[in-house]
Amino acid sequence: MPRFYFDIDDGSRVTRDDAGIEFDTRKSLCDGAVQVLAGIAVDELPNGSQRVFSAKVRDEEGRYVFHATLSLVCEWMGESEATGRLG
Amino acid sequence: MSNALIMKLENGARFTKEDRARLISMCEQSHGVPSRTDLICEGDKPSTVKLVLEGWACRYKTLQDGSRSIMAFLLPGDFCDLHVAILGQMDHSIATLSACTIVEIPRSVIEELSDHYPRIIRAFWWATLVDEGTLREWLVNMGRRPSNRQLAHLICELYVRLRSVGRADGQCFEFPVTQDELADTLGISAVHVNRTLQELREDGLIRMQNRTIVMPDWDRIVDFAEFSPNYLHLHDKAGTTA
Numbered sequence: 001m002p003r004f005y006f007d008i009d010d011g012s013r014v015t016r017d018d019a020g021i022e023f024d025t026r027k028s029l030c031d032g033a034v035q036v037l038a039g040i041a042v043d044e045l046p047n048g049s050q051r052v053f054s055a056k057v058r059d060e061e062g063r064y065v066f067h068a069t070l071s072l073v074c075e076w077m078g079e080s081e082a083t084g085r086l087g
Numbered sequence: 088m089s090n091a092l093i094m095k096l097e098n099g100a101r102f103t104k105e106d107r108a109r110l111i112s113m114c115e116q117s118h119g120v121p122s123r124t125d126l127i128c129e130g131d132k133p134s135t136v137k138l139v140l141e142g143w144a145c146r147y148k149t150l151q152d153g154s155r156s157i158m159a160f161l162l163p164g165d166f167c168d169l170h171v172a173i174l175g176q177m178d179h180s181i182a183t184l185s186a187c188t189i190v191e192i193p194r195s196v197i198e199e200l201s202d203h204y205p206r207i208i209r210a211f212w213w214a215t216l217v218d219e220g221t222l223r224e225w226l227v228n229m230g231r232r233p234s235n236r237q238l239a240h241l242i243c244e245l246y247v248r249l250r251s252v253g254r255a256d257g258q259c260f261e262f263p264v265t266q267d268e269l270a271d272t273l274g275i276s277a278v279h280v281n282r283t284l285q286e287l288r289e290d291g292l293i294r295m296q297n298r299t300i301v302m303p304d305w306d307r308i309v310d311f312a313e314f315s316p317n318y319l320h321l322h323d324k325a326g327t328t329a
Contacts, residue, residue: 006278015282019266036278043233055278 003005005058011051024085049074091252095164098177098322099213100206117190126181135168142187148179157272164252169215185263214235220318234283237273239312247316277289
């Protein structure tokens with residue numbers, strides 16, 4: 001089974017994967033990448049109102065073959081005072 | 088090497104010379120099992136109680152989609168299935184993670200201990216309660232902490248447990264667990280484990296040399312992991328200093 005390496009950027013830390021994971025189908029690799037990003041987002045959030053998590057996947061020859069991005073965007077609607085208190 | 092079972096149980100009992108001699112003779116018949124081998128499978132009805140004398144094993148369950156969840160690490164001195172004599176059938180599986188030395192204790196020996204060695208039976212009871220306390224701590228750890236603190240907490244626990252049976256030296260220990268196995272323990276992906284290990288390394292909480300984990304600053308990792316060893320019920324309070 002071919003091995004793939006996941007380089008992760010969570011907006012504040014970039015980690016290069018040196019261990020890799022084996023996948024046999026395109027779908028399993030795609031699902032794996034989504035699972036990784038979702039798991040990391042759970043760890044990192046809430047921390048800021050704008051975050052982008054991305055995974056770039058390398059094959060064994062070092063070529064990037066897949067890219068996934070997960071974005072968080074939070075904003076208030078209508079007029080609100082920036083006092084921090086609600087109500 | 089000193090008997091890990093006695094070192095462990097002496098945290099929960101005051102043994103006499105006779106008690107110790109009985110435990111040592113109980114451990115004389117042992118055999119080696121290679122790494123990553125099933126010791127007992129879910130549904131088995133084992134006729135002996137197995138004890139890990141050396142090496143690492145784990146309790147696990149396999150889910151319907153083929154994935155695996157690891158619920159406990161068994162270290163030197165830990166029983167695999169102490170009360171299977173009462174429950175009858177295994178509700179989970181146990182496999183080695185490294186090469187292990189295993190003792191198989193016939194039920195008749197457990198019965199003999201019940202009749203003649205009350206302190207040993209009390210210590211077995213203590214060990215079962217500590218296993219339950221550890222499981223409670225894991226529930227909290229895996230359910231409520233982010234992965235970096237989860238992993239740091241697990242590392243602190245493993246170190247304190249190994250140290251209590253004389254299997255860890257200084258501030259490091261040999262760690263035979265793969266990233267895939269860690270992923271099955273923490274309930275996260277192997278990529279996430281890799282990233283989390285890297286994060287702990289970059290933050291100076293651990294160093295990894297071959298298969299050894301070094302903790303350069305014990306107080307810092309304990310603080311970061313929110314680790315308190317109280318649930319391990321050890322006499323020497325190994326977790327408070329290192």
